[in-house]
Every structure is written in C-alpha cells, then in structure tokens.
Amino acid sequence: MPWQMVYTEFYFEEDHLPDMTPEKLREAILDYSRRRRRFGGKDKVRHFQFKPEVVAISMMFDNSYRHLKKISALIKKSNKKTVVVVGGIAATSSCATILKEQKNVDGVCFYEGEIPLLNLVNSEKMLDFLENDISWVTRKSLREGRLPQKSLIKNLDEVVNIDYSFVDVSNYAMREAFSPFADKIKQRKQFFLITSRGCPFNCVFCTHSGDKDKSMRYASVEAVIKHVKFLVSKYGMNVLTIYDDQILLNKERAKEIFRRLAKFNLKIEVPSGLSVAFMDEELIGLMRKAGMDTVFLAIESGSPYVLNEIIHKPLKIGMVKPVVQNLRKHGFWIQGFFVSGLPGERDEHRDETVKFIKEVGLDWSSFSLAAPLRGSDLFKICAENNYIQKGIKIGEFDFNKFIINTAEYSADYVVKKTYLMNLDVNFVNNYRMKNKEYKIAADAFRNVAARYPNHAFAYYYLSKALKVLKKEKESHKAMSKYKEILKNDVSWREYAEYFNLIYNKQ
Structure with a gap:
C-alpha cells in the first residue's frame, strides 16, 4: 500500500483527499505552473510539464546510497535549478559523507522531514532557506560547525487521517504475517496506521540507540478510531496493520484502542513486534477481541546475559512464559523475534536461547542476524573493534549478508549456527507437532x-x-x-x- 505517497499528499496539500478529484488535481498542477516564482512565466501561461523545483529522496537504509549518485545526477541534468534534498534515518546518520561525496545533493534533512520539507517548499528562495534552517544540513552549515536540530510534529492527530482515494487501493495488498491464520481473509482490503512515534529504550542494534531523545508522541484514541471508521466505511477495510514501534508502551491507551477496535470486525496485525513487558491478561483478551490472532514478540534472546549486558533490553526473561501461556489461552499463534551474532554473544548463549524457546513453547521463532546499521551503537562497537571491514563506506553494506567477524566466531560460522537454531526449534522440535x-x-x-x-x-x-x-x-x-x-x-x-x-x- 503506497502509504508514504498518500501521506505526503495529505501533509503538503491544502485541498485534502477525498475532495481532490482528478480534475482538481489537473487544475492544481496548472495553477502551480502559472506561479511566477516557480517557472518565471506570465500568469496566464500554462506550463503543463514536469520540471519540479525540488525533489526529495528518501534514504532509510545504507544500501539505498548506491543509487543516490545516479538519481541526483539525472535530476540535475533535467533541470540544474532543481533543488535536491535527501532524508531518512540513514541520511541523518551520514549527513557529512553525503554532502562530501554527492555534488548534486543540496541538503540533508535531520530526522523527521514533514515540517522541514513543508517549510522548504513554501519558502521564496529554497537554497537560501536550506542554508539557514535549523533542520537542514548543508555544506555551509558543516563549515560553520552549526549543529542541526529536529523539527518534530508534536500533535500526531494532525497526521493520522490519511486518505487513499488518490490511488486505486485494489492494486495494493501485502501478506504481512507468517502464520497459519494468514489466509483466513481471501480478499484483503488492507490499510496501514502509525499511532505513535519514538522509543524510550536503547537496544544496541537499533538506529535509535544513538539518539538521546527517548520521548514518545501519540495520536489520540479518538483520532485513531475516527480514521479506522472512515477506512471501513469508505473502502471496506478488513485488515488493519499497525506499524508502531511501541504500541503497548502506554498500556491504558493501548487497551482503549483495542477495546474500541473490536466493533469493526477487522483482522489486526502488528508486525513490528510487541513488548512482553507490557502485556497482561486483560490487554491480551482485548487484542484477541479486536481481531488479532497472531502476535510477534520482540524477545531478541533467551539469555539474560545477552539481553542485559549486550542488547541493553529491559526485559526480564521470566516475564515471557506467563505471557505466552495467556496468549495460548486466547488462541493466538505466537512468534518470537530473536537476534543472533552480536559481538559478545557466545555459543552457550545461543544454546540458551534454543532451550528457552522450547521451554516457553513458541509456535515459531524468527532469527535475524545482527546488522550494524549506521547510527546504531552496534555500528560504533563493530567499527571501533574492527568487527566489520575497516573503513567500510556508506552504501557498501549488503544487508543480505552477515558481515560481523569477531575473534571467537567468523561470520560464516554464525550464519550456519543460527540456521541450525532455526531448523531445530521450528521444524525438528516444532511446538505444534510436539x-x-x-x-x-x-x-x-x-x-x-x-x-x-x-x-x-x-x-x-x-x-x-x-x-x-x-x-x-x-x-x-x-x-x-x-x-x-x-x-x-x-x-x-x-x-x-x-x-x-x-x-x-x-
């Protein structure tokens, strides 16, 4: 589902969807093209052509960087006056490198981009604005040693009510959940929702671990339910996928959301993973009544040492089994997320994780190999200790390949060991078969x-x-x-x- 595209339209257009018809869209483009400061033509002249004044490129992960040079060069070749900016967490973590290596990029957005980009588009002189705004990093700001600052949307109610009438929603669907219950709905009418932003935790592998701001922001329950009601009535939504990182952190808010979702008869998915620490029996029951039948638990390791001393995750391992038992009582398919290959993790810790999974009784376990994302504490640890290729540049990561080599374990060894863990708990000792x-x-x-x-x-x-x-x-x-x-x-x-x-x- 093109959530990002319609979200952008929502935030940057005054005439919001669904009022924006194809005719209004064409007229808006023509009106835009008549503005003197945009194209320099007379007011009555219609320049119906694509010569954007600004192009914003999203770069969420390192591996996108390999395409940036070619894309930005093509944009400038088409119109050298076009302002090219880059945003996304990978860009935020590599501002100086991008501006040094990419001559066709004019600025890099620092963290969230809605407010900085809107202000940029509305400015009279975009390049001048870039040079002086606190949320944009430029070559000038780097030379002067100015530190960028975040410009965050404080009230998320402003950005919840996304509409999809600009696209044909029948062309989009995703099968998010790995679950034997995933195919219950044959014709999925699926939509996405983010109701909160931020994370108070400091997990070593997360890009957020390098960010000192641990605050949370929430959309109100009323705004969330109003949007759900609209999607059901307008589009017949039957699958709601919630992409919050910490939907359960405010437990009472989460309970109220799930309590009020129950009346819509939806299938609810939360594929980003749920924190065991906030799940009690009442919440689990409300989740089930709301339409969830599959849960993904962000456990990360069955070893207390790895959780506390390596990942820095505030989870007491003893919390997991009672939660799993409650989930089992309510008929959930229970999947755990685990990370393998972190520096300092030993085979005895991995064996401890396998034993833990069998004892707790998870239906399925998903193992990810640790990826040293730029901006995370894990990246710093790996770079400082030469666990990854020395001097590895942005864009040189292959996220399909595990690259951490320590004195104790080679990358190849960890890959094979982790796959054996997968085969052991998910097939040879499968919970449902047992x-x-x-x-x-x-x-x-x-x-x-x-x-x-x-x-x-x-x-x-x-x-x-x-x-x-x-x-x-x-x-x-x-x-x-x-x-x-x-x-x-x-x-x-x-x-x-x-x-x-x-x-x-x-």
Whole structure:
C-alpha cells in the first residue's frame, strides 16, 4: 500500500483527499505552473510539464546510497535549478559523507522531514532557506560547525487521517504475517496506521540507540478510531496493520484502542513486534477481541546475559512464559523475534536461547542476524573493534549478508549456527507437532514451502503431519519432494544428516 505517497499528499496539500478529484488535481498542477516564482512565466501561461523545483529522496537504509549518485545526477541534468534534498534515518546518520561525496545533493534533512520539507517548499528562495534552517544540513552549515536540530510534529492527530482515494487501493495488498491464520481473509482490503512515534529504550542494534531523545508522541484514541471508521466505511477495510514501534508502551491507551477496535470486525496485525513487558491478561483478551490472532514478540534472546549486558533490553526473561501461556489461552499463534551474532554473544548463549524457546513453547521463532546499521551503537562497537571491514563506506553494506567477524566466531560460522537454531526449534522440535496439533503445524509448513519452494525440512515435516492426518497421497507427495531436494542439494543433505533425518523413513 503506497502509504508514504498518500501521506505526503495529505501533509503538503491544502485541498485534502477525498475532495481532490482528478480534475482538481489537473487544475492544481496548472495553477502551480502559472506561479511566477516557480517557472518565471506570465500568469496566464500554462506550463503543463514536469520540471519540479525540488525533489526529495528518501534514504532509510545504507544500501539505498548506491543509487543516490545516479538519481541526483539525472535530476540535475533535467533541470540544474532543481533543488535536491535527501532524508531518512540513514541520511541523518551520514549527513557529512553525503554532502562530501554527492555534488548534486543540496541538503540533508535531520530526522523527521514533514515540517522541514513543508517549510522548504513554501519558502521564496529554497537554497537560501536550506542554508539557514535549523533542520537542514548543508555544506555551509558543516563549515560553520552549526549543529542541526529536529523539527518534530508534536500533535500526531494532525497526521493520522490519511486518505487513499488518490490511488486505486485494489492494486495494493501485502501478506504481512507468517502464520497459519494468514489466509483466513481471501480478499484483503488492507490499510496501514502509525499511532505513535519514538522509543524510550536503547537496544544496541537499533538506529535509535544513538539518539538521546527517548520521548514518545501519540495520536489520540479518538483520532485513531475516527480514521479506522472512515477506512471501513469508505473502502471496506478488513485488515488493519499497525506499524508502531511501541504500541503497548502506554498500556491504558493501548487497551482503549483495542477495546474500541473490536466493533469493526477487522483482522489486526502488528508486525513490528510487541513488548512482553507490557502485556497482561486483560490487554491480551482485548487484542484477541479486536481481531488479532497472531502476535510477534520482540524477545531478541533467551539469555539474560545477552539481553542485559549486550542488547541493553529491559526485559526480564521470566516475564515471557506467563505471557505466552495467556496468549495460548486466547488462541493466538505466537512468534518470537530473536537476534543472533552480536559481538559478545557466545555459543552457550545461543544454546540458551534454543532451550528457552522450547521451554516457553513458541509456535515459531524468527532469527535475524545482527546488522550494524549506521547510527546504531552496534555500528560504533563493530567499527571501533574492527568487527566489520575497516573503513567500510556508506552504501557498501549488503544487508543480505552477515558481515560481523569477531575473534571467537567468523561470520560464516554464525550464519550456519543460527540456521541450525532455526531448523531445530521450528521444524525438528516444532511446538505444534510436539503437542499433536497436526493441522496447524501442516498449515505452517505449507506456508514455508510456498515462500521457499526448495525448503527440504518444510516438506519433510509437512509429510509427517499429513500422514497423521491420514492424507496419505499428499504426505507421499511432500516426502518425494523432500527426497528430490536432498538428492540435488548437498547443503540440505548435511542439515538432514545433522538432525538424523536423511535415513528416516516415512
């Protein structure tokens, strides 16, 4: 769903959607083109052409940087007077580098961009404005040693009521949740919502860890529910995806939101992960009644040492099991998020995590390899200790590859160890299989096979589940696929041998 595009329209246009019809849009463009300060023409002349005065480029992650030079050069080639600015968390963390290396970039936005960009667009002389505004970093501000400041929207009610009539919403849908319940709704009419901003915590791998501002901002419950009501009545929304980082932090507010969402009969997803520390039985019940059937718990590690001394996450590991038991009682599919490969984490800590997952009884565990994002404390630790390539430049990260090498463990070793953890808890010792809930287990394994068609263990355990369900033909087909993959892939044969599966018969 093009949330960012319609959000931008909402924030920068006075005539908001849905009042903005195609005819009004065309007239707005023509009106814009007649402004003297924009194109220098006479008021009655219509310049219906695309020569933007400013182009803003979003750069959320390092790997976007490799495209910046070409894109900014093409913009300037088209019209050298066009002001080119860059924003996003990766840009904020690398202002000086971007301005040094990218001659076609005029300024970098410091943190959130709505207010700085709106002020820039409304200024009479954009380049002069860039040089003097507190939220823009330029070559001049760097030379003068001026420190940028954030310009934040304080009242999030102003930016909640996004409308989508500018686009054909039927063209957009996402399958966010990995869950056997994910396909309950066949025709998803999915929309997105962010009801809060900020995070008070200091997890080492997060880009927010380098930010001293730990404040939170919230949209009011009334504004949230009003927008949900509009999306349901206008578009028939049946899936609401909430992308807050900390939706549960204000527990009473969260309870009221979920309490009032229940009447809309929606499927609710919160894929960013929920904090166990704020979940009590009342909240869990309200979440279920609101339409949630899958939860993602941001646990990160089953080792208290890793949580407290390495990640700096304020989670007491003993909190998790009671929460999981309450979630289980309400019929949730329970998935945990874990991070592996942090400097200082040892094999005994990873083994502790595997043991913890089995004891707590998670339905599924998602393992991420630690990524030293620029701006995070993890990046500083890795750079200072040469755990990553010395002098690695912005844009040289390959986020599909684990790059942290320590004296104790190579990157290749950690990758393999982490994948063995995944196979162990999600397949070999799958919670639903252990508890003889074979239908749900089979649905989960089908989900994996659909996403990863050459996943041998998905087919092996799908076959096992189907056999118990007396679906012999399907079971045989899945086992045949498993054997075919093993025949052609040495890596899967090694994994099968490791878990003593290769010689097992159906």
